[in-house]
Amino acid sequence: ALVSLRQLLDHAAEHGYGMPAFNINNMEQMLSVMAAAKETDSPVIMQASRGARAFANDIVLSHLIKAAIELYPEVPVCMHQDHGNSEATCLSAITNGFSSVMMDGSLKADGKTPADFDYNATVTGRVAELSHMVGASTEGELGVLGSLETGMGDKEDGHGAEGVLSKEQLLTDPDEAVKFVKRTKVDALAIAMGTSHGAYKFSRKPTGDVLAIYRIKEIHERMPNVHLVMHGSSSVPQDLLDIINAYGGQMPQTFGVPVEEIVNGIKHGVRKVNIDTDCRMAITGAIRKFFAEKPAEFDPRSFMKPAMAAMQKVCKQRYEEFGAAGHG
Numbered sequence: 001a002l003v004s005l006r007q008l009l010d011h012a013a014e015h016g017y018g019m020p021a022f023n024i025n026n027m028e029q030m031l032s033v034m035a036a037a038k039e040t041d042s043p044v045i046m047q048a049s050r051g052a053r054a055f056a057n058d059i060v061l062s063h064l065i066k067a068a069i070e071l072y073p074e075v076p077v078c079m080h081q082d083h084g085n086s087e088a089t090c091l092s093a094i095t096n097g098f099s100s101v102m103m104d105g106s107l108k109a110d111g112k113t114p115a116d117f118d119y120n121a122t123v124t125g126r127v128a129e130l131s132h133m134v135g136a137s138t139e140g141e142l143g144v145l146g147s148l149e150t151g152m153g154d155k156e157d158g159h160g161a162e163g164v165l166s167k168e169q170l171l172t173d174p175d176e177a178v179k180f181v182k183r184t185k186v187d188a189l190a191i192a193m194g195t196s197h198g199a200y201k202f203s204r205k206p207t208g209d210v211l212a213i214y215r216i217k218e219i220h221e222r223m224p225n226v227h228l229v230m231h232g233s234s235s236v237p238q239d240l241l242d243i244i245n246a247y248g249g250q251m252p253q254t255f256g257v258p259v260e261e262i263v264n265g266i267k268h269g270v271r272k273v274n275i276d277t278d279c280r281m282a283i284t285g286a287i288r289k290f291f292a293e294k295p296a297e298f299d300p301r302s303f304m305k306p307a308m309a310a311m312q313k314v315c316k317q318r319y320e321e322f323g324a325a326g327h328g
């Protein structure tokens with residue numbers, strides 16, 4: 001059944017687990033997430049970015065959501081807009097069958113200019129009010145994602161803040177977070193604490209000076225009933241990096257968010273954990289390996305199958321590691 005983000009995260013909070021939210025762009029990724037949820041008896045959050053909607057087409061995506069629910073009627077599914085940049089993006093997601101939206105007002109609608117508190121709270125509050133009228137949920141974001149190592153906003157996928165940011169901008173302020181949730185009435189709040197999108201998050205295994213899990217604790221202490229969201233939470237597993245590079249890839253060495261740090265965050269109010277990069281790497285590694293071993297193959301089904309199995313394996317691991325398994 002299609003459920004809202006609020007329904008899923010309230011349940012997660014009550015039972016003390018975290019929900020991975022996996023990005024999808026096509027049928028294969030949707031089927032991989034659903035198979036992992038079924039296998040582990042977990043609920044589902046699937047999310048589509050603006051780029052995913054442009055790639056897959058809104059009509060196709062809306063039918064993919066319906067297909068997921070029809071295929072697995074017993075699995076609770078939340079379909080979420082990832083990083084909506086405007087009211088129009090968020091509302092059109094809902095009219096296309098999404099049950100939840102992120103209004104990311106931490107940046108202006110251009111996706112690269114850091115926004116002030118008032119702009120963010122105003123636009124996010126409007127989206128929350130409208131989404132609640134139709135039973136959908138809203139996630140907001142306060143603080144700008146980027147690296148505490150370099151001060152750079154994450155813009156490698158063509159979105160994210162431009163230029164060098166201050167530590168103040170890169171860490172969500174607890175007092176502002178309280179004000180923001182009160183004013184906007186969001187169902188979940190994404191906070192900045194040193195993670196960034198994509199594969200290149202940290203130059204070494206992160207320690208507390210660059211991955212500020214302490215900030216999650218400080219915010220959770222101020223608002224124990226607010227569901228917190230971690231973006232940029234791929235772990236960038238070394239084994240997936242090694243498979244890609246063993247079969248012709250050229251990804252530089254890099255480090256993600258260790259699973260044990262996410263689990264620590266879940267102990268302090270993190271309920272939604274966004275993961276895209278790990279799934280991308282699993283798919284790419286499987287396809288590179290397949291073609292290295294079977295260069296004569298040309299049937300797309302032959303390489304899509306191992307790619308889907310690799311993504312399903314990552315999803316299964318996160319469901320188990322975050323404690324969502326068994327709560328489907």
Ligand code: G3H
Pocket residue numbers: 023049050051052082083157197198276277
């Ligand atoms: O926001 C980051 C997600 O990984 C989605 O990425 O905008 O390339 O689809 P995307």
Ligand code: 13P
Pocket residue numbers: 023082083196197198199230231232233234235274275276277278
């Ligand atoms: P990763 O790039 O770490 O997978 O983050 C995904 C994300 O935050 C999507 O909103």
Ligand code: NA
Pocket residue numbers: 047081082083102139274
């Ligand atoms: Na999101």
Ligand code: ZN
Pocket residue numbers: 083197231232274
């Ligand atoms: Zn994100």
